Amino acid sequence: MGYVNSLEGNHLCQYESRTFPNNGRVRPGLVPLLLQHVTNTDNAPRQISLVCLGYLCEELVLVQEEGGNITDDIANNILTAVVQGMRDPEPNTKLEATRAFYHAVVLAKKNFKNQVERDVIMSVMNDACMFSAAPEVQIAAFECLVQIATEYYDAWTW
Numbered sequence: 001m002g003y004v005n006s007l008e009g010n011h012l013c014q015y016e017s018r019t020f021p022n023n024g025r026v027r028p029g030l031v032p033l034l035l036q037h038v039t040n041t042d043n044a045p046r047q048i049s050l051v052c053l054g055y056l057c058e059e060l061v062l063v064q065e066e067g068g069n070i071t072d073d074i075a076n077n078i079l080t081a082v083v084q085g086m087r088d089p090e091p092n093t094k095l096e097a098t099r100a101f102y103h104a105v106v107l108a109k110k111n112f113k114n115q116v117e118r119d120v121i122m123s124v125m126n127d128a129c130m131f132s133a134a135p136e137v138q139i140a141a142f143e144c145l146v147q148i149a150t151e152y153y154d155a156w157t158w
Contacts, residue, residue, distance in 0.1 A: 035081040050085045054100030075107040091134035098140040105147045
């Protein structure tokens with residue numbers, strides 16, 4: 001993915017993050033719009049949206065750590081978009097989605113408590129780890145596994 005697309009995603013997220021520093025609310029319609037772009041047939045809007053979701057997750061995690069409440073609806077929509085991007089066969093889209101997932105892990109606490117949802121997430125992670133067409137995707141996926149283990153290892157029953 002090009003520098004320009006990353007810059008565009010960063011600017012969009014920075015603009016949006018100014019709307020929720022005190023209450024953790026994301027502008028209505030933003031996440032559904034980004035989800036819509038992730039399903040776009042053009043690679044550029046998909047990748048820009050995934051970059052934006054990654055930056056948005058970083059900001060939302062900070063809000064959550066400061067005591068803000070991120071709604072389940074927002075967290076679920078973000079996770080849906082990111083997982084959908086991780087299933088994309090296009091390497092750059094898959095890479096940006098996997099990078100975004102790294103930041104979404106902390107927001108997915110309820111999803112990891114649900115075995116069906118956890119199994120879906122881990123299946124997508126497994127596929128990304130084995131995506132030999134792009135070693136960058138594999139590296140990002142293994143970084144996500146470390147993040148998942150750090151956040152949820154104690155909560156899992158083995």
